[in-house]
Amino acid sequence: MTDSAPALLAADWGTTNFRLFLFGTDGEIIARHTANIGLKNLGVLTFEQALLSVMKEDFARPDLPILLCGMVGSRTGWQEAPYVHCPAGLPEIVAGIVTAPSDKLRAKIVPGLSAEADHKGLLNVMRGEETQIYGLASKVGDSSYVLPGTHCKWAQVENGIVTGFSSYMTGEMFQVLKRHSILGDLMEDDIDDEAAFLLGVDRALEDKSFLSLVFSVRTEGLFGHIQPESLSSYLSGLLIGSEIRAEIGRHGVRPVGLIGDGTLVNLYERALKHTGFTQITRHDGDDASAAGLWAMAQQGKLI
Amino acid sequence: MTDSAPALLAADWGTTNFRLFLFGTDGEIIARHTANIGLKNLGVLTFEQALLSVMKEDFARPDLPILLCGMVGSRTGWQEAPYVHCPAGLPEIVAGIVTAPSDKLRAKIVPGLSAEADHKGLLNVMRGEETQIYGLASKVGDSSYVLPGTHCKWAQVENGIVTGFSSYMTGEMFQVLKRHSILGDLMEDDIDDEAAFLLGVDRALEDKSFLSLVFSVRTEGLFGHIQPESLSSYLSGLLIGSEIRAEIGRHGVRPVGLIGDGTLVNLYERALKHTGFTQITRHDGDDASAAGLWAMAQQGKLI
Numbered sequence: 001m002t003d004s005a006p007a008l009l010a011a012d013w014g015t016t017n018f019r020l021f022l023f024g025t026d027g028e029i030i031a032r033h034t035a036n037i038g039l040k041n042l043g044v045l046t047f048e049q050a051l052l053s054v055m056k057e058d059f060a061r062p063d064l065p066i067l068l069c070g071m072v073g074s075r076t077g078w079q080e081a082p083y084v085h086c087p088a089g090l091p092e093i094v095a096g097i098v099t100a101p102s103d104k105l106r107a108k109i110v111p112g113l114s115a116e117a118d119h120k121g122l123l124n125v126m127r128g129e130e131t132q133i134y135g136l137a138s139k140v141g142d143s144s145y146v147l148p149g150t151h152c153k154w155a156q157v158e159n160g161i162v163t164g165f166s167s168y169m170t171g172e173m174f175q176v177l178k179r180h181s182i183l184g185d186l187m188e189d190d191i192d193d194e195a196a197f198l199l200g201v202d203r204a205l206e207d208k209s210f211l212s213l214v215f216s217v218r219t220e221g222l223f224g225h226i227q228p229e230s231l232s233s234y235l236s237g238l239l240i241g242s243e244i245r246a247e248i249g250r251h252g253v254r255p256v257g258l259i260g261d262g263t264l265v266n267l268y269e270r271a272l273k274h275t276g277f278t279q280i281t282r283h284d285g286d287d288a289s290a291a292g293l294w295a296m297a298q299q300g301k302l303i
Numbered sequence: 304m305t306d307s308a309p310a311l312l313a314a315d316w317g318t319t320n321f322r323l324f325l326f327g328t329d330g331e332i333i334a335r336h337t338a339n340i341g342l343k344n345l346g347v348l349t350f351e352q353a354l355l356s357v358m359k360e361d362f363a364r365p366d367l368p369i370l371l372c373g374m375v376g377s378r379t380g381w382q383e384a385p386y387v388h389c390p391a392g393l394p395e396i397v398a399g400i401v402t403a404p405s406d407k408l409r410a411k412i413v414p415g416l417s418a419e420a421d422h423k424g425l426l427n428v429m430r431g432e433e434t435q436i437y438g439l440a441s442k443v444g445d446s447s448y449v450l451p452g453t454h455c456k457w458a459q460v461e462n463g464i465v466t467g468f469s470s471y472m473t474g475e476m477f478q479v480l481k482r483h484s485i486l487g488d489l490m491e492d493d494i495d496d497e498a499a500f501l502l503g504v505d506r507a508l509e510d511k512s513f514l515s516l517v518f519s520v521r522t523e524g525l526f527g528h529i530q531p532e533s534l535s536s537y538l539s540g541l542l543i544g545s546e547i548r549a550e551i552g553r554h555g556v557r558p559v560g561l562i563g564d565g566t567l568v569n570l571y572e573r574a575l576k577h578t579g580f581t582q583i584t585r586h587d588g589d590d591a592s593a594a595g596l597w598a599m600a601q602q603g604k605l606i
Binding site: 117122124170180209213246 | 420421422424425426427454470471472473475476479480482484485509510511512513514516518519522523525528542545546548549552553
C-alpha cells in the first residue's frame with residue numbers, strides 16, 4: 001500500500017476472470033478488486049457498462065487513464081488489438097495498444113503476442129499472458145517463463161524481448177480425457193499420488209508416441225498396476241511430462257520462472273525438479289499482471 | 304454359399320456388435336446374422352439367453368459347437384479368457400480357449416492377446432481383433448495388419464505368429480477433442496477436405512510435440528488459414544499422421560493390410576499412400592473375423 005495519489009486504473013480482463021488494480025503515481029498498488037464480469041459472463045452489459053459497474057469506492061475514478069489486457073482485446077472483445085509478432089519488447093507491444101470506443105472512459109487495450117510455431121505458416125498466440133511476462137521481465141529479468149493452465153505457455157525472454165513461445169493443450173487435454181474418454185472410466189476417488197505422477201513423467205520423457213502412451217492409463221488400470229485413485233495422477237504426469245519433453249527438445253534444461261499458484265503449478269514444479277530443472281522460481285500471477293500493466297502504462301506514457 | 308452340412312456356429316461378440324456365422328463342413332459360410340446383443344445392450348438377459356435368442360431358423364442348431372471371440376471373453380463377459388501373450392501363433396491362442404458355463408450349449412471363447420508396450424512392465428491388449436488377424440494370416444499370409452477404430456491396432460505377423468502390436472487412442476481422441484474441447488468450437492458443416500487432411504498428416508510426420516501441434520487446429524481456424532468446414536479433416540490428419548509417424552519409427556514403411564471398411568479406413572489408406580506406403584491391401588472386417596473363427600475351430604479340433 002502507498003500514500004501516493006491514484007494515477008492509473010488497470011485490469012486483466014479475460015474470458016472468465018476480471019482483476020482490477022488501482023495504481024499510485026509511484027507504481028504501487030493502492031487497491032485491488034475482482035469481479036464476475038469475464039467475457040462469458042457479461043450478459044446484456046456492454047464492455048463500457050461492465051467496467052463502469054465495478055468503478056466504485058476507491059475505483060470511482062473515471063478521470064484516470066485505464067489500461068486493459070486479456071481477451072478484452074480479442075476479436076470478440078471490446079476492441080480488437082491485433083497480435084504483435086515476436087520477437088517483441090516493451091516498445092513493440094506498447095506500439096500495438098489500441099483505444100477502446102468510449103465517450104466516458106479513457107480506456108486502452110494491450111494487444112496479444114504471436115510467434116512462429118513448429119511449422120511454416122503456423123503461429124502460436126497468447127492474450128493476457130504477455131502482460132504477466134513483461135511484468136516479470138521488468139522486475140525479475142530475463143528467463144524462460146512457464147504459465148501452466150488450460151493452454152500452457154512457455155516463453156523465452158532475452159534482453160527484455162520475448163523472442164518466442166510455445167503453447168501446449170495440456171490442461172484442457174487432461175480435462176477432456178478424464179471426463180469424456182475411456183481413460184476416466186477406471187478413475188475413482190482421486191488422490192495426489194506422487195509416485196504415479198512421476199512414473200507418468202518418466203514414461204513421457206522417453207516416449208515415442210503420445211497416442212499410444214496415453215492409452216496406458218487404461219491398461220495400467222486394467223492390470224491393476226496403478227490403483228483407481230492414482231490413475232488421475234498418472235495421466236497428469238504423462239501430459240506434463242510430454243510438455244516438458246518437448247521443451248527440453250526445443251531449448252534444453254534451463255532456468256525457468258513459474259507463473260501462477262495452486263495445485264497445477266505445484267505439479268509443474270514437481271515435474272520440473274524431477275526432470276533436471278534446478279533453477280526454478282515461482283511468481284504470483286496477479287502481481288505479474290499488475291507489474292506488466294504498470295510497465296506498459298509507463299512505456300506508453302499513459303501516466 | 305455352400306451345400307455342405309452345417310458344422311459350426313461362431314460369433315464375434317463385442318461391446319456394441321454381435322456378428323453370427325454358420326459354417327459348413329468345408330469352412331464356407333452358410334448364413335450370417337447380426338443382432339443388437341452387444342455386451343452393453345444385454346439388459347437383463349444372461350449371455351446364454353441372449354445367444355439362444357438369436358439361434359433361430361438356420362441358426363437353430365444347439366447341437367453344433369459354438370466358438371465366440373471378442374469382449375464376451377473379458378472380465379465383464381460370459382467367461383473370462385485371460386490374454387495370451389505375444390509372440391503367439393494359432394496353437395498358442397487356441398490353447399487359451401475357455402469353455403463358457405452353459406448346460407444347453409457347447410460354447411467356447413477365444414482369448415485376447417497382450418504384447419509388450421514401449422515401457423518395461425507396460426502391456427498392450429486386444430480382444431476380437433486377434434481373430435481377424437489370425438483369419439487373414441491363414442488366408443492372406445504374413446503382413447503388418449492395421450485395424451482402424453476407436454483404439455487403432457497395428458500388429459506384425461511373421462510365419463503366422465503375431466510377434467507384437469501397438470494400440471493408439473486415435474479414434475477416441477478425435478471424438479473427444481472434436482466434441483468436448485475448444486478445437487471443435489470453430490468447426491462447422493464438416494466436409495472431407497483432402498488438402499486439409501494431408502496438411503495435417505504432413506505436419507504430424509515431422510512434429511516435435513503432439514500437445515503443441517494439436518492446438519494448431521485452433522490457431523489455423525482463428526487466422527482463417529483453414530476454413531471451419533475443413534478443420535475436422537485437418538484434426539483427423541494430425542491424429543492419423545501422428546500414429547503413422549510412430550509406426551514408421553517402430554517398424555519402418557512396409558506392406559500393410561488394412562482391416563475394415565467405411566470412411567475411416569479410406570482416410571487411413573489415403574494417409575498411408577501419402578506417407579510412402581506403396582503396398583496396401585484392404586480386407587473386409589467380417590470376413591476376417593469369420594476366417595479367424597474357422598481357423599481356430601479347426602486348430603482346436605472343435606469340428
